[in-house]
Amino acid sequence: MSQQLPAAFADLAHFVPGWNYSTEQARSAFRVQQSQPVLEDFYHTVMARLDEIAAYLDAFALDALTREQGNLLELALMVMEVAPAIEYYHLPDVPHAVAFEKFDVLPTPPRYRVVDQ
Amino acid sequence: MSVLETFDHTTTRRLHAERYPELGTGPVSVTPFIAPEFLALECEHIFSKMWLMVGRIDALPTAGDYFVRVIECLNKSIIIARGQDGVVRGFHNVCRHRGTRVAAGAGNCKYFTCRFHGWVYDTAGRIKSIPDESQFHALDKQKLNLAPIHTDVWNGFVFVNFAEQPRETLREQLAEIGEKLAQFPTQSMVVSGRWGATLKANWKLFLDAFQEGYHVDTVHSGTVGGYFTGRRNPSCRPSHLALYQRNRAASFSYDPDFTPHRSELFSIKSDAALTQGAQAEQKKLPGTNPDNDPYYSFDINVIFPNWLFDTSAGFYFVHELWPIDATTTRWESSLYFAPPTRASQMIAQEQTITLLRDAFREDVATSESSQAGLNAGVLKEIHFADSEITCRHFYQVVTQLVQNGGP
Ligand code: FES
Ligand SMILES: [Fe+2]
Numbered sequence: 458m459s460q461q462l463p464a465a466f467a468d469l470a471h472f473v474p475g476w477n478y479s480t481e482q483a484r485s486a487f488r489v490q491q492s493q494p495v496l497e498d499f500y501h502t503v504m505a506r507l508d509e510i511a512a513y514l515d516a517f518a519l520d521a522l523t524r525e526q527g528n529l530l531e532l533a534l535m536v537m538e539v540a541p542a543i544e545y546y547h548l549p550d551v552p553h554a555v556a557f558e559k560f561d562v563l564p565t566p567p568r569y570r571v572v573d574q
Numbered sequence: 575m576s577v578l579e580t581f582d583h584t585t586t587r588r589l590h591a592e593r594y595p596e597l598g599t600g601p602v603s604v605t606p607f608i609a610p611e612f613l614a615l616e617c618e619h620i621f622s623k624m625w626l627m628v629g630r631i632d633a634l635p636t637a638g639d640y641f642v643r644v645i646e647c648l649n650k651s652i653i654i655a656r657g658q659d660g661v662v663r664g665f666h667n668v669c670r671h672r673g674t675r676v677a678a679g680a681g682n683c684k685y686f687t688c689r690f691h692g693w694v695y696d697t698a699g700r701i702k703s704i705p706d707e708s709q710f711h712a713l714d715k716q717k718l719n720l721a722p723i724h725t726d727v728w729n730g731f732v733f734v735n736f737a738e739q740p741r742e743t744l745r746e747q748l749a750e751i752g753e754k755l756a757q758f759p760t761q762s763m764v765v766s767g768r769w770g771a772t773l774k775a776n777w778k779l780f781l782d783a784f785q786e787g788y789h790v791d792t793v794h795s796g797t798v799g800g801y802f803t804g805r806r807n808p809s810c811r812p813s814h815l816a817l818y819q820r821n822r823a824a825s826f827s828y829d830p831d832f833t834p835h836r837s838e839l840f841s842i843k844s845d846a847a848l849t850q851g852a853q854a855e856q857k858k859l860p861g862t863n864p865d866n867d868p869y870y871s872f873d874i875n876v877i878f879p880n881w882l883f884d885t886s887a888g889f890y891f892v893h894e895l896w897p898i899d900a901t902t903t904r905w906e907s908s909l910y911f912a913p914p915t916r917a918s919q920m921i922a923q924e925q926t927i928t929l930l931r932d933a934f935r936e937d938v939a940t941s942e943s944s945q946a947g948l949n950a951g952v953l954k955e956i957h958f959a960d961s962e963i964t965c966r967h968f969y970q971v972v973t974q975l976v977q978n979g980g981p
Pocket of ligand 2: 784789790793933937
């Protein structure tokens with residue numbers, strides 16, 4: 458099996474597959490279905506590495522990422538999706554809001570591209 | 575009014591009413607928010623006669639690109655297409671033979687072909703071919719092109735007007751806001767978040783949720799409330815405020831005591847962010863922060879009749895509100911950022927995308943609750959505070975246009 462993440466981030470490998478999604482639609486639907494302790498664990502683990510992740514990925518062109526780099530970027534995007542659940546709501550989903558199912562998260566054009574070797 | 579007064583957000587004076595006495599101060603009737611008859615008048619005198627924003631020109635970069643837009647309250651389906659000659663046009667999506675739709679969704683094509691009997695039109699709307707044409711009786715082909723709609727473009731936004739002869743040009747309708755934001759760099763940004771809901775609320779009631787800050791400390795106490803409220807401005811009053819003939823603009827400021835969370839600290843240093851605090855000043859874009867508020871966060875620009883073009887330092891977002899019936903609205907919102915060139919920029923943008931989306935979900939919930947209350951028929955009138963003068967102005971513009979039979 459090929460590597461899931463760049464070698465320097467092997468300690469995050471247990472989040473892939475599972476936490477890497479390519480769209481906001483998929484990330485938001487995933488977040489609201491998790492339990493708070495599971496979100497907290499992900500948030501604290503990945504947030505602690507976020508500066509390193511960003512510094513590492515900034516060296517590569519966004520239109521030609523490898524699968525491993527793409528997975529890492531998607532973990533970073535997921536930590537931003539999860540952040541308000543930890544920093545603000547202390548719940549997986551925003552309370553006092555319209556039900557997630559009654560709200561459309563609409564597709565947007567991709568902002569990066571993974572090139573399979 | 576001095577600049578200092580503009581930025582005193584705790585005064586007991588009602589400064590906007592002093593400045594706009596013609597708007598009155600009394601309660602307003604609930605009828606425009608609940609009555610089907612009132613919506614029928616709005617459709618007749620407002621939506622059928624004024625320029626309506628229907629999309630971004632970026633969706634049509636090359637010849638043959640098109641998108642279809644359905645405007646339910648007018649029973650219209652329209653095609654916006656870039657012809658082979660490069661010109662962007664609007665047509666009714668109605669086959670000249672017997673009325674069938676000739677296009678759906680979005681895409682790129684050379685021809686629109688009706689699925690019923692196969693009449694063919696080109697992307698400039700001209701009739702190109704009629705199968706078994708000899709069987710028709712004296713068709714006048716001059717009259718068989720797709721029916722055109724007045725279409726115009728401003729700062730990359732595409733507008734249509736269903737009137738035979740629009741009473742105002744698009745520029746006249748956009749007026750002061752059109753001038754102010756002509757140079758705002760929409761062309762350098764791309765859609766990065768897009769959301770929608772079909773909600774049980776009158777279109778004006780939901781639009782009001784996006785033009786007053788009074789609800790921010792309560793509705794958004796779980797999300798962005800803390801960023802916008804604090805000792806300096808406990809009730810999120812607007813700073814800059816300008817009411818024009820039918821449009822209006824306001825700016826909102828952030829709380830200088832706000833302490834960013836970890837995700838926000840990352841976004842602030844890596845790109846533009848909703849909760850960016852003092853960074854905003856350094857990233858000021860043309861047409862934003864008209865009063866140079868040192869604690870500027872973002873501007874709302876409410877453009878009549880049904881959309882908001884909200885600008886900030888490094889991003890903008892748009893709301894569209896389309897009535898379906900008197901108490902049902904289709905709302906869509908899009909958030910635009912500069913296309914990220916580095917991963918850190920994209921990660922930073924994701925923080926604003928997520929938080930703004932969750933805050934909008936809060937707005938949908940309270941507006942549906944508010945509509946349900948009005949539907950109960952208990953209230954004959956509702957009240958607007960001075961800090962909600964944007965809602966009062968909107969109410970007055972709508973009721974006057976309905977009374978006067980349009981612009
Ligand atoms: S209705 Fe379009 S071809 Fe007949
Ligand atoms: Fe709101």
